[in-house]
Amino acid sequence: MPRDKSANSEAYLRMYRQMVRIRAFENNANQLYLNAKMPGLTHMYTGQEAVAVGICEALTDEDRITSTHRGHGHCLAKGAELRLMFCELLGKEEGYCRGKGGSMHIADQAHGNLGANAIVGGSAGIATGAALSAKRLGRNYVTVCFFGDGATAQGLWYEVMNMAALWKLPVIYACENNGYSEYTPTDEVVAGSLTARAEAFGIEAHQVDGQDVLAVNKCATELAERCRRGEGPFFIELETYRYHGHHVGDINRDYYRSKEEEARWKADRDPIDNFGKWLQSEGVAAKEELAMIDSEIGDEAAAAVKYALAAPYPDAVEVDMHVFKGVEHALPYMSGERQ
Amino acid sequence: MPRDKSANSEAYLRMYRQMVRIRAFENNANQLYLNAKMPGLTHMYTGQEAVAVGICEALTDEDRITSTHRGHGHCLAKGAELRLMFCELLGKEEGYCRGKGGSMHIADQAHGNLGANAIVGGSAGIATGAALSAKRLGRNYVTVCFFGDGATAQGLWYEVMNMAALWKLPVIYACENNGYSEYTPTDEVVAGSLTARAEAFGIEAHQVDGQDVLAVNKCATELAERCRRGEGPFFIELETYRYHGHHVGDINRDYYRSKEEEARWKADRDPIDNFGKWLQSEGVAAKEELAMIDSEIGDEAAAAVKYALAAPYPDAVEVDMHVFKGVEHALPYMSGERQ
Amino acid sequence: MTRGITLSQAVNEAIAEEMRRDETVILIGEDVAEAGTPFKVLSGLVEEFGTDRVIDTPIAEPGFMGIAVGAAMTGLRPIVDLMFGDFLYLVMDQLCNQAAKTHYMSGGKLSVPLVLRTNLGATRRSAAQHSQSLHALVAHIPGLKVAMPSSAYEAKGLLKAAIRDDNPVVIFEDKLMYQDKAPVPEEEYLLPLGEAAILREGSEVTLIGTSSMRQVCERAAEILDGDGIGAEVIDPRTLVPLDEGTILGSVRKTSRAIVVDEGHQNFGITAEIAARISEKAFYHLDAPVIRMGAMDVPVPFSPALEDLTVPTPEGVAANARALVRGVPVHAP
Amino acid sequence: MTRGITLSQAVNEAIAEEMRRDETVILIGEDVAEAGTPFKVLSGLVEEFGTDRVIDTPIAEPGFMGIAVGAAMTGLRPIVDLMFGDFLYLVMDQLCNQAAKTHYMSGGKLSVPLVLRTNLGATRRSAAQHSQSLHALVAHIPGLKVAMPSSAYEAKGLLKAAIRDDNPVVIFEDKLMYQDKAPVPEEEYLLPLGEAAILREGSEVTLIGTSSMRQVCERAAEILDGDGIGAEVIDPRTLVPLDEGTILGSVRKTSRAIVVDEGHQNFGITAEIAARISEKAFYHLDAPVIRMGAMDVPVPFSPALEDLTVPTPEGVAANARALVRGVPVHAP
Ligand SMILES: Cc1ncc(C[n+]2csc(CCOP(=O)(O)OP(=O)(O)O)c2C)c(N)n1
Ligand SMILES: Cc1ncc(C[n+]2csc(CCOP(=O)(O)OP(=O)(O)O)c2C)c(N)n1
Numbered sequence A, B: 001m002p003r004d005k006s007a008n009s010e011a012y013l014r015m016y017r018q019m020v021r022i023r024a025f026e027n028n029a030n031q032l033y034l035n036a037k038m039p040g041l042t043h044m045y046t047g048q049e050a051v052a053v054g055i056c057e058a059l060t061d062e063d064r065i066t067s068t069h070r071g072h073g074h075c076l077a078k079g080a081e082l083r084l085m086f087c088e089l090l091g092k093e094e095g096y097c098r099g100k101g102g103s104m105h106i107a108d109q110a111h112g113n114l115g116a117n118a119i120v121g122g123s124a125g126i127a128t129g130a131a132l133s134a135k136r137l138g139r140n141y142v143t144v145c146f147f148g149d150g151a152t153a154q155g156l157w158y159e160v161m162n163m164a165a166l167w168k169l170p171v172i173y174a175c176e177n178n179g180y181s182e183y184t185p186t187d188e189v190v191a192g193s194l195t196a197r198a199e200a201f202g203i204e205a206h207q208v209d210g211q212d213v214l215a216v217n218k219c220a221t222e223l224a225e226r227c228r229r230g231e232g233p234f235f236i237e238l239e240t241y242r243y244h245g246h247h248v249g250d251i252n253r254d255y256y257r258s259k260e261e262e263a264r265w266k267a268d269r270d271p272i273d274n275f276g277k278w279l280q281s282e283g284v285a286a287k288e289e290l291a292m293i294d295s296e297i298g299d300e301a302a303a304a305v306k307y308a309l310a311a312p313y314p315d316a317v318e319v320d321m322h323v324f325k326g327v328e329h330a331l332p333y334m335s336g337e338r339q
Numbered sequence C, D: 001m002t003r004g005i006t007l008s009q010a011v012n013e014a015i016a017e018e019m020r021r022d023e024t025v026i027l028i029g030e031d032v033a034e035a036g037t038p039f040k041v042l043s044g045l046v047e048e049f050g051t052d053r054v055i056d057t058p059i060a061e062p063g064f065m066g067i068a069v070g071a072a073m074t075g076l077r078p079i080v081d082l083m084f085g086d087f088l089y090l091v092m093d094q095l096c097n098q099a100a101k102t103h104y105m106s107g108g109k110l111s112v113p114l115v116l117r118t119n120l121g122a123t124r125r126s127a128a129q130h131s132q133s134l135h136a137l138v139a140h141i142p143g144l145k146v147a148m149p150s151s152a153y154e155a156k157g158l159l160k161a162a163i164r165d166d167n168p169v170v171i172f173e174d175k176l177m178y179q180d181k182a183p184v185p186e187e188e189y190l191l192p193l194g195e196a197a198i199l200r201e202g203s204e205v206t207l208i209g210t211s212s213m214r215q216v217c218e219r220a221a222e223i224l225d226g227d228g229i230g231a232e233v234i235d236p237r238t239l240v241p242l243d244e245g246t247i248l249g250s251v252r253k254t255s256r257a258i259v260v261d262e263g264h265q266n267f268g269i270t271a272e273i274a275a276r277i278s279e280k281a282f283y284h285l286d287a288p289v290i291r292m293g294a295m296d297v298p299v300p301f302s303p304a305l306e307d308l309t310v311p312t313p314e315g316v317a318a319n320a321r322a323l324v325r326g327v328p329v330h331a332p
């Protein structure tokens, strides 16, 4: 992490902006859902912004990430544009996945996002494989695998940790422990200790306050550097919190967590509020400047929504395109029609 | 483990007998293979006898085990008869699985053996489920899950350890670390520490010399008792060695382990030899008595082989029986013929 | 006496009745207890039966599937809840290498009485990993029974039969039908596995539809009625066992058949049913058997594309019309 | 110039040639390096290409399959070695939810150029968990290509094409054929995925056999020759894509067909091929299409039982004879 405050104002403000951008995206997405303008449902990243931003600001465009069902934040933090993200969310042709992926598979592939994943824990192998490529091809990029506390229950992660450790791969497993998997508190489904699980494979493990974007960024920057020097893999457990329900329709959730708990996190540990206050107290930005950023991004998001709502759906002929690379239309191809 | 030497002579001699019985079974099985009288191939338990016997002598007939591709030893130690085992090995109707299972699925189900398994690590869930039944049904049995060092690479084990720990199930995970998985030394495929992996889930872990039948038996007896008192699950790593190749055809194995290493284990750490010497030095049995046991069991095994060779194969009509419980013949049933 | 209840209620009732009847029946899966699953199908069960019998698991499908297999081998009768049919891939080893083969490999000595409840169905805008209909995979594996309830009535009767069955049974519910109501008797009833239902009689074409495609076939039959074409509608109800007799009897009468299913068409279950008809009713057929499965593409998210991938009543009716009128139909 | 080499050598040559040609090709799996797999198919490759490119893994099929998917998305072209086809169940999620769908779900932006090499085939006395032929499972999943080499010649040509393909391709080798020799050109060649081979011409019945069942069909054709019956033998070579044209062309000529495969018959690939023939060559067929798959039971260990579960040349010939002579055949 950069040391010199004034020289780093720009970096700080970029982090602030990115967090605000994620929140604006999610607020609009939620609204689209409530207005029945979004197909299907979605999982809000609101509350966890410091994790995605703190980590992705430590990465270059060359670096790779894998993301989750709660992936809008990762996607934006890694460099995606609001407009093309809203297009994807609405199933429009201009979306990052041409409308074929939607919320759970959203990814700005050009910025190194290897995909959100609707299989909990399903990307642990993909991230580790990307790290294997880096090592084999002599490329210097790092891969970050984002996943939730609930995903630590999946055996796949243990299998790939073993290989990552044996082969010293440049991969960082970043567990966003937001205290819940769906409607279940983490301690009901996690025995023992998450950091000990990584350490048992000889993987260095860290715990970080996931609401403190600078702490996250510092840890990620150091570990990414060490990965590049061949000291990987690493594990980070980031304590964080999701403000909304598990998904947009998860409204009555008193049976698994209290309104008081939610209120406390929002009041005391909001990553954007707290970072904003710090920026002011350190003299990096005045209150008005931050308000200006907020409103600029608000406008940007509103315009992006408008754009996406008006954008066209993919044409019907696209339905059997992109099944196979190098094959225009899959259906005739699969019946043996020569290409 | 019983304390009083003389009062426990019987138990000691039973352990000795059981180890000798396993070795005799395997020597005969190997010979059947070499004489092309055994269909398929098989994995010899020779060298690891103290593990199966030390553990199974700590169990009652009510207690359950799950076994592996290297499962003859577990099966005999849990109470199976030589004759019906050879019948199974040769695909005969009288075999424990009516010839349908063979070496890799051999099990004396009536003595609590839930099956050998040809999927490495595949029985971790079954063992844990048997423990769940014990708890739910208020039964006092313990389940031991046998598996090799190589099986610790499978994610399933981590998934079920988590649940066993959360639910405090009476299951003992017994890892027979014989130094190799197939043709690969364990340290090339295991990062970190096996005991730490169990401990990370809050599971108490033990390391025992798997060539010392009394040490194994002591540990297993204590942990089984504690399981019955609700203190499970537990993990035991047992250091051991297989004398033969990975399977009967694995003859030229210098490229992965040296003849010297093999010779050293056989000379210094043979579980039967060393226990036999201890029995003599403690005055439990004279050399001649042990030799008598050896030859009795040798005769028993030879007779069992002879019996099995002469036993009939299952009738052709059996081929579609036992596909579904309660359905005599599966083929007409699957096409909708009423039962 | 019947009353209209939803498919979700039917499932809930079936489980509650069987859990009352037999103490060894347990429920196991992710968020099955207090939450009653994301689809709320199991709401209320934990209140009646407690967390000892309604067991929330971590997100570890292979793990809890394996645990269920072991539990079934040792005296429990687990009902495994697999939240989405797409997660079947994760439990295939425990289901197909272990549960399906244990009875056979043990020469009949061990058995695995368990039910795997999961779902199928697209057009929910859930994209490629939450929309698959994967019943063909398990129907192929000897040792598994496979049921496909097509309404609340079947859902309850088949599930109760499955819970009492001594073998592993996989049940696919259509997740889009959970709120659909159908008449269900007040009294207890079971539907035996392996008996197809003739839902509507007709003499010119047989429409065979599984799960929600039964409803598609019924609507197609209504459309065809308007054209003066009499369509017979059959719901196989179970794929394993498959009530071949009822299907063949109908086709031998109508001489024409269309098989409709929401799994991918290629190497899917329409192939098996069509192949059996084509072989065993060969001399009765006046026209080729037409297959209509889901399009052979991963399920796309965009509504503009997703809706193209699933058979519709109009499509079925159009194919039936062509068949009856003797117009050559070569692709669905 | 051709010479006779074993299927095992053919696979080894294909991999060696492609690894020389393209530095991004890597091999990954259990005991693939020094041991060269239990079947010794890969012997010598680690000596030439080193452990950086011939990578031994722990026994973690889901894990190394997932790693291969990620590696394929980022510039490598992994050849995954899955020691037994029975372990497919373990990798289904990474193969079918991830590899098969990535290109589509990303709107064509990401791709997964990998080959999964595995095997099939019973009668090796390896019992139910080491003898399965599970190609039907993956053939059903859009986004995967599936190849079934039937001799050393196909094994080499199809594997080379698969390695160069930009999509996930699953190849099933028959583990009982590794030592079987066939003529293979000295010169480099590739066999395009999606082209069936007509191995023998005949006018009275078409025998379609995949993998080793091609040999069974060829031997059946010889038997039939003795009866004066001319059988045409077709090897589809790949299931996805399936060269429908060649198959239909033959059946339109012979008017009769038998489809033979070593996967379980029920809901297996004989159903798809038979259903397509029955539908698309309907007006040309003189008799029902007969399907002969492996028996629908878990593979038994005992030789006395196992040998009953797989189609034989005599069985194929008997069915063909009945077809040609117009004797009704209702079951294989
Ligand atoms: C393999 C699999 N099992 C279950 C689900 C259903 N599911 C979606 S999100 C989720 C909870 C994930 O919890 P966590 O990993 O902590 O991530 P969070 O939602 O808290 O971000 C579950 C169970 C799934 N998508 N994939
Ligand atoms: C899932 C699976 N992967 C691979 C194999 C092939 N295989 C059989 S035994 C074995 C090695 C097992 O090693 P370990 O667990 O240490 O047991 P050991 O053979 O040493 O007793 C392997 C890789 C298998 N049977 N199942």
Ligand SMILES: [Mg+2]
Residues within 6 Å of the ligand: A148, A149, A150, A176, A177, A178, A179, A180, A181, A182
């Ligand atoms: Mg969480």
Ligand SMILES: [Mg+2]
Residues within 6 Å of the ligand: B148, B149, B150, B176, B177, B178, B179, B180, B181, B182
């Ligand atoms: Mg070992």
